[in-house]
Structures are given as structure tokens and as C-alpha cells.
Amino acid sequence: MTLVLGLTGGIASGKSTVSRWLHQYHFPIIDADKIARQVVAPQTPGLQQIVALFSTGILTAAGTLNRQKLGQLVFADQHLLAQLTAITGPLIRQTILQQLIDYRRTAAALIVLDIPLLFESHYQQLADLTMLVDVSEPIQLQRLMARNQLSTQAAKQRIASQWPLSAKRQLADVIIDNNQTLAVTQQQVLKFLTQYQLV
């Protein structure tokens, strides 16, 4: 029996951190951010569509997508973000669905869907259970600014481009509180795995 876990959070709330721990137990991870990078790799239809929308100025000298520049543009303009997501969203969904089929065939006890926009894009329908990696807004802001070297305004714009964590809290089955140390968070993940007899 396979349990499909929809893992989500807000930007910089700690999804990748929790996902890395789950991967240490050899559970397969379907990583939407990683897939989002694959579907816009050089020579893909995804990258061609982005160039058609933003011009070749959105490429690096090496011909790859300039992610930093694109992030600066789209997170400052909701309309542009919607246009980008209209290109990447269907490509990401197709890959997620295929990976889910492939991993189901391996009869893994747990498959993790690590998807930032799990609720916004209705991916929770694919999951048996949803888990939210939760943080308070001041801590989220602080960690995001530190990790991405962003100003307060730019970090706030990125947070505002997603549903607030307060809304996601109402929908999640399991909430992991990531406001404290990594060790405290890890304990909660272990408790979950034990409760579901996955370790």
C-alpha cells in the first residue's frame, strides 16, 4: 500500500529541508521546483516559449535561462507571473503525473509530492495526505532574505505571490512547525513517520 504525501509550505518555509530528510529514508521525491528547472532547460519547448514572451534578453550568455532576472521580473508583476505559469504549469503537471505513475509501479511505501503550489494548483487531489511546513511570517521573511539575498520589499513580494500560510493551515492534514531549530523540526517528521509505520 503506497501513501502519497503532498508536501507543501510557503516560499522558504522549509519544504526542501523536510524533503531532504524524507529522501534519506529512500522514499521517492517528486520535486516540482526541480521539474520546473528541467522543463525550461536549453532546447526545450518551455524555454522557447519563455524567450518568445520575454525576448532573448532573458537568457544568460551561455544560452540558459537567467533565473535570477526572470524571478526579479515575475515576482514584481503578478500579470507576468501568471503568463510564466501558463507556460510552465502544464509542462510541470505532465511530468509530475508521469513520475507518480512510475513511482507507484515501484510499490514504494511513501511517495512525496514536494510542490510549493500544492493547494493553489489543486495537486492535493493526487495526495492521500497533505503536510504543511509552517513558519511565522517574520521568520519566513528573515530566512528568505538571507537565503536569496533579497531586500525586504522583494522578499515580501515573493511571499505575496502565494497563498498565505494561514490559508494553507486550514487545508493541511499534518502541520510541521518549522519556527524553531532544525532538530525540533526533524523530531516532528520522525514522529509522523513513526505514526504511519513508515520507519
Ligand SMILES: CC(C)(COP(=O)(O)OP(=O)(O)OC[C@H]1O[C@@H](n2cnc3c(N)ncnc32)[C@H](O)[C@@H]1O)[C@@H](O)C(=O)NCCC(=O)NCCS
Ligand atoms: C521565477 C523562477 C525562474 C525563479 O527561479 P529561482 O531559481 O530563483 O527560484 P526557484 O525556482 O528555486 O523557486 C523558489 C520558490 O519560489 C516560489 N515560486 C516559484 N514559482 C512560483 C510561482 N509561479 N508562483 C508562486 N511562487 C512560486 C516557490 O516557493 C519556489 O519554491 C522560477 O521560480 C520559475 O520558473 N517559476 C515558475 C515555475 C513554477 O510555477 N514553479 C512552481 C512549481 S509548482
Ligand SMILES: Nc1ncnc2c1ncn2[C@@H]1O[C@H](COP(=O)(O)OP(=O)(O)OP(=O)(O)O)[C@@H](O)[C@H]1O
Ligand atoms: N528550522 C530552521 N532553522 C534555521 N534555518 C532554517 C530552518 N529550516 C530551514 N532553514 C533555512 O531556511 C531556508 C529555507 O528553507 P528551504 O530551502 O528548505 O525552504 P523551501 O520551503 O524549500 O523554500 P522554496 O519554496 O523557496 O524552495 C534555507 O536557507 C534553510 O537552510
